[in-house]
Amino acid sequence: MKKRLVMLLLLLFAAMVIAAGVGAVTIPVAEVISILLGRIPYVSKWIPNMGIENAYATIILQVRLPRILLAVIIGSSLAGAGATLQGLFGNPLADPYIMGISSGAALGATIAISFKLPSVIPGLSSVPQAAFLASIATMTAVYFLAGASGRVSMDTFLLSGVVVSSFLWAVMSFLMMVSGDSLREIMMWLMGSLSNKGYAHVKMAAPYVGFGICVLIVMARDLNLLCLGDDEARNLGVDPLPAKRIIVFASSLVTAASVSVGGIIGFVGLIVPHTMRMVVGPDHRLLLPSSIIAGGIFLVLADTIARTLIAPCEIPVGVITALVGAPFFFYVLKRRKR
């Protein structure tokens, strides 16, 4: 069990190294590694000084690394939230956006872009801030519309999410129609992109994602029982209602945080957990951490393709995840059948 997670972590590091080396300027692997590890306290002592060009260090640390970190954060949260919700709904088709969080974030971003809202946090545009607030508001609305204070079934939750989400999409469509020249910017955001992002975005998303992911991992065993149904969970000692509340809250939080900084990147939250379930099995104690790491790997690689394939132009990473993800998913399904 631990071996597989360590393997995945090594793969994640390898993906980050590749991503940091590839681009307008290609940087050799050895130098990338020493620049990256040289920044970690304690580890840096063991890294020989290879007389690396300062320009390389600047490119990696100032330009590529924040974007890579963001890809890790977003990929991990989407895959983690996806695995969680698939377990909670007992349905492999669930994804992080199923409860309408993405539509909230989309409306928030659209409002910020079309009304050119001022920023509250210095060094960060108003778009992620508005998106985050709006998605949290949406999550709260969905929760209360579903009557979550009393007994609530996951079906009611889903329906409530669908209703809220279609309402918000309608408002957003109207805003897009009257937005005029900011339309392109809104579209780019909707497709999901990691371009023009920096450490400010990483700092904004990281605390929520870190906290939420820890909560989800702690709840992994409960998730194993909850996917068998409320009665079964209860008979095996897990009180379903509070456990579901915690899980829905944590997965919404990580989704909201990552959507607000990265836009609506599709497919990661659906196929990464699904693929990992085929590789490591359905036990959430292993499935959740593996999905979280694999989500990071997947998005780092997808984003690297997104920025290099037709450089200097950028493809929205959401386009890549769907283009690469769908055939890969097919391959996994087919291989699974044997």
Add this chain to the structure above:
Amino acid sequence: MRLDAFSICHRYDIITAVDSVSVSLESGEFIGILGPNGSGKTTLLRVLAGVLKPCAGAVLLDGEDIHKMPPKLVARKIAVVAQNGYIPFPFSVRDMVMMGREPHLGRFSRESRRDTDVVSQAMTATGITHLAKRSVLDLSYGERQRVIIARALAQEPGILLLDEPTSHLDPGYRMEIMDIFKSLSRRKNIGVMAVLHDVNLASQYSDRLILLNHGRKVADGLPEEVVTKENMESVYGVDTVIQTHPVVGCPHVMLVPGSRASGQVEG
């Protein structure tokens, strides 16, 4: 260990499913619950398991109100084998049985040697050791049922509540599974309460039978006292011939065909 229910009522909206029923179950006892469809058997069992709150009455587990106990503590004492539920993901048989250890594990603790041992024993007792690594989704209905029983045993309960544990099983499996339960109640001194559809099976395995109709308890006693021509007629609306089982000695019901004309009997 004992489970006592005092005049329990339960309503679904305006429909009364269980109407002031009292039952008690002690260690080592095997109680069968009989009754026609919709007579409140499953509801009663869910109330006894602490899943449903009764609208009146109380369920005491060793003197403590089960609906005020944390589910984790209840699950250490009571295990439930429900009707085969939906399993969305291909858990391995071993993982599935290990879920029975959940009530004994702390939030951050990992499975200990003892947990592994208990799981192995439970799998041996139900004869599924050879299936350990298979996915539960690939198993036959009878095998899957044994996995769920093994999971219940892994909880190391003092009381087992069973909801039609043998429906959909062929006679061979049916007997095998009932034998497992019977020997558990004898050897491990577990109190078993089973909702059963098959009157003969219930009569054959139970120390005591409880007969429900329209949510009320209409008979409670030894199989000979409950499985009578009159009770079968009034509760199921069928004409029967009751004989004594030549081997076991319990009452055995034979239906007289055509005795229940449509519209003649309510419910």
